[in-house]
Amino acid sequence: MHGVKRVQYSQAALEAKKQRDHDKLKAYLALSDDVIARKSHDMSNEAFELTTRLLRMNPEFYTVWNYRRDMFIESLFPQRSPSEVNELLSDDLSLTFELLKQHPKVYGIWNHRRWCLEHIPDGPSPDDVNGYRNSTWNKELFVVEKMLDADARNFHAWNYRRYILATMPFPPPPKSELAYTTRKIEANFSNFSAWHQRSKVLTTLWETGELDRVKSIEEEFELVRNAMYTDPDDQSVWIYHAWLIGNGNYAARLQFEITSIQELLDEQPDSKWCMESLVRYKRLLIEKHAENLGDKKALVDSCLELLAKLRDIDPPRRRRYDEIAEGIRSGNEMQ
Amino acid sequence: MSGSELPKLARVAHAGHCNRCLSALPSSHIQIDASRLAIGFYCFGTLDLLGSIYEKTKEIEREGWREWLWHQQTSGIHGTGFKPSSYMTQDRPYGTDPEEYSEYDTPHLIMTYTAILSLAILRDDFEQLDRNGIVRFLQACQREDGSFTSFPNGGESDLRQVYCAFAISSMLDDWSGVDVDRAVSFIQQCSSHEGGYGQQPTGEALGGTTYCALASLYLAPSVSDLHAPNPHVTTDERRRTIRWLLQNQASSGGFSGRTNKDADACYCFWCGASLHILGVGDLVDRTAFLSYLASCQFKFGGIGKAPEDRPDPYHTYLSLAALALFPLEDADPSWKLPRLNALWNTTEDTADWIRQHVPLYTVKAQSPVRK
Numbered sequence: 022m023h024g025v026k027r028v029q030y031s032q033a034a035l036e037a038k039k040q041r042d043h044d045k046l047k048a049y050l051a052l053s054d055d056v057i058a059r060k061s062h063d064m065s066n067e068a069f070e071l072t073t074r075l076l077r078m079n080p081e082f083y084t085v086w087n088y089r090r091d092m093f094i095e096s097l098f099p100q101r102s103p104s105e106v107n108e109l110l111s112d113d114l115s116l117t118f119e120l121l122k123q124h125p126k127v128y129g130i131w132n133h134r135r136w137c138l139e140h141i142p143d144g145p146s147p148d149d150v151n152g153y154r155n156s157t158w159n160k161e162l163f164v165v166e167k168m169l170d171a172d173a174r175n176f177h178a179w180n181y182r183r184y185i186l187a188t189m190p191f192p193p194p195p196k197s198e199l200a201y202t203t204r205k206i207e208a209n210f211s212n213f214s215a216w217h218q219r220s221k222v223l224t225t226l227w228e229t230g231e232l233d234r235v236k237s238i239e240e241e242f243e244l245v246r247n248a249m250y251t252d253p254d255d256q257s258v259w260i261y262h263a264w265l266i267g268n269g270n271y272a273a274r275l276q277f278e279i280t281s282i283q284e285l286l287d288e289q290p291d292s293k294w295c296m297e298s299l300v301r302y303k304r305l306l307i308e309k310h311a312e313n314l315g316d317k318k319a320l321v322d323s324c325l326e327l328l329a330k331l332r333d334i335d336p337p338r339r340r341r342y343d344e345i346a347e348g349i350r351s352g353n354e355m356q
Numbered sequence: 357m358s359g360s361e362l363p364k365l366a367r368v369a370h371a372g373h374c375n376r377c378l379s380a381l382p383s384s385h386i387q388i389d390a391s392r393l394a395i396g397f398y399c400f401g402t403l404d405l406l407g408s409i410y411e412k413t414k415e416i417e418r419e420g421w422r423e424w425l426w427h428q429q430t431s432g433i434h435g436t437g438f439k440p441s442s443y444m445t446q447d448r449p450y451g452t453d454p455e456e457y458s459e460y461d462t463p464h465l466i467m468t469y470t471a472i473l474s475l476a477i478l479r480d481d482f483e484q485l486d487r488n489g490i491v492r493f494l495q496a497c498q499r500e501d502g503s504f505t506s507f508p509n510g511g512e513s514d515l516r517q518v519y520c521a522f523a524i525s526s527m528l529d530d531w532s533g534v535d536v537d538r539a540v541s542f543i544q545q546c547s548s549h550e551g552g553y554g555q556q557p558t559g560e561a562l563g564g565t566t567y568c569a570l571a572s573l574y575l576a577p578s579v580s581d582l583h584a585p586n587p588h589v590t591t592d593e594r595r596r597t598i599r600w601l602l603q604n605q606a607s608s609g610g611f612s613g614r615t616n617k618d619a620d621a622c623y624c625f626w627c628g629a630s631l632h633i634l635g636v637g638d639l640v641d642r643t644a645f646l647s648y649l650a651s652c653q654f655k656f657g658g659i660g661k662a663p664e665d666r667p668d669p670y671h672t673y674l675s676l677a678a679l680a681l682f683p684l685e686d687a688d689p690s691w692k693l694p695r696l697n698a699l700w701n702t703t704e705d706t707a708d709w710i711r712q713h714v715p716l717y718t719v720k721a722q723s724p725v726r727k
Contacts, residue, residue, distance in 0.1 A: 060460055084460045128512050183558050213615040217560045256616050264549045337605045337641040
């Protein structure tokens with residue numbers, strides 16, 4: 022008897038779910054039809070509310086975002102004061118923030134946010150034409166921080182962050198963004214997006230001369246060495262390290278890093294990344310600094326030995342390591 | 357594990373999954389209404405790869421799909437293209453003359469690409485294709501910086517749209533809608549220090565956009581040979597990209613789409629096809645690759661992004677496309693799939709159909725046989 026009851030309950034639950042699904046679809050389709058019927062001519066408040074409801078159900082409906090923006094321009098903004106326009110846009114920024122929390126990767130929502138930001142009116146007064154803009158744009162950094170707290174790798178959010186920093190009327194200094202990336206990296210070395218952002222910010226700071234490149238790179242190598250020693254298996258760290266090395270034109274730095282990585286390898290003999298990087302940097306030495314090399318053969322042999330070990334511990338890339346070894350043996354340029 | 361120890365490819369079940377998705381999708385999928393044409397492509401593409409189009413579908417259904425696809429071709433002030441579906445238009449009876457689109461119903465670049473592929477899979481004769489209109493649409497979508505937007509009046513622009521513009525031009529064999537130099541310059545700016553290409557110039561490298569970049573650069577009219585060095589890819593970029601792509605193959609055999617992310621079946625295609633295009637497909641560990649995708653098969657049909665995940669047409673199609681590019685000699689015959697054209701992302705048979713029917717001028721005809 023107990024068993025029979027259970028079967029009946031789950032059948033009823035299934036039926037209920039089916040019914041809910043059906044009702045939900047019916048409601049969506051009805052609402053969708055209603056909005057479609059109105060879009061060519063109806064710019065009323067009622068139509069506006071309908072688009073809100075529809076977008077909550079389906080924020081990917083990009084044409085409804087378009088319709089909503091048209092309603093702002095054609096009927097909601099005209100004859101309203103700047104303060105009222107600002108209010109309307111703030112409401113939409115709140116709406117999109119709410120939707121982004123459930124749908125963090127939908128392009129249409131991010132696009133609508135950008136549109137809202139770009140349409141903030143002058144105000145609140147003739148003496149303070151940028152007041153509304155400054156206050157809203159400053160909040161955007163906070164919003165995107167929240168999104169990145171929820172998902173540190175959301176590239177929509179990172180792209181948006183870069184857009185804000187490039188567009189906002191009074192952006193914080195690049196050094197403050199550098200500090201932001203430091204915080205994110207220290208929270209989690211695996212956050213490659215933060216390392217990536219750091220590489221972009223540093224490039225800007227070096228170009229403007231705000232940070233001395235040589236000194237800065239020294240500090241970055243220190244930072245990355247700490248990360249390496251803390252977690253030698255983390256791919257992000259090694260990619261960032263490779264970026265710092267760049268084209269390997271600075272022989273002394275190559276030698277220094279090779280020594281440092283070798284020390285780490287001595288402690289962690291199975292570290293694939295140590296071995297892979299050593300091969301990479303030794304090859305750079307062979308390729309770019311041949312004239313200054315004491316014992317080229319020792320370098321070549323060392324690479325071949327490392328590649329042999331890599332074949333064992335990193336089977337998915339076996340063929341790649343064989344190919345590299347072949348290249349080294351035949352003295353060909355790095356492929 | 358050798359190829360012969362792998363489970364079979366559940367061909368019938370996967371065809372069934374996509375066939376079902378062609379009829380209907382549940383309310384949990386409401387959001388992909390805006391990409392209906394793309395979903396159609398993944399379903400048709402799956403059936404094409406499995407050789408089941410004629411087995412599993414009736415001519416009346418195929419006729420219906422072709423008709424529905426043509427119903428999405430729409431013309432107007434910015435040229436002609438295909439909409440994602442008719443969800444933003446009031447119902448117009450089939451066979452009646454279409455109105456020009458409004459700013460709300462403009463064609464969509466990515467959907468135009470998937471529409472052409474879908475029609476080719478369904479062996480349409482393309483009599484109804486407005487080729488000149490499509491060329492004008494591509495022009496309308498290209499921006500100053502060389503990138504393309506999804507719609508002529510805006511929307512996001514990144515490498516996905518560039519790829520679709522290049523693929524469409526290549527299929528039409530008509531590049532007059534695209535400023536190739538500017539587009540190539542945009543692609544090159546998306547190259548990341550990691551290797552690979554990001555969505556936009558400052559972005560992290562992503563598997564999907566890396567495929568879009570490379571496929572575009574190899575489709576470009578100045579490049580005739582997949583095997584020769586590509587003039588738009590420097591030796592350094594090529595080396596970094598190969599290294600980055602290969603490092604994205606996890607020990608499970610699957611590929612991830614970005615540094616330090618988990619494997620996902622769709623990246624087996626985006627990253628795998630990229631390596632194939634670069635001529636280094638042999639460096640992929642095929643047995644592990646196949647084993648990963650085998651484990652992503654859902655017990656009731658379809659392929660999901662990771663083992664135990666729910667399937668969907670997107671992951672199903674891309675997994676099969678990836679498998680078509682990396683055949684394994686000693687695997688069970690169930691794994692045998694037709695050859696894939698990696699640049700257009702369709703079977704070679706369908707690609708042949710495209711070559712014969714999509715361009716205005718084909719090799720056989722001396723003068724245009726259609727408008």
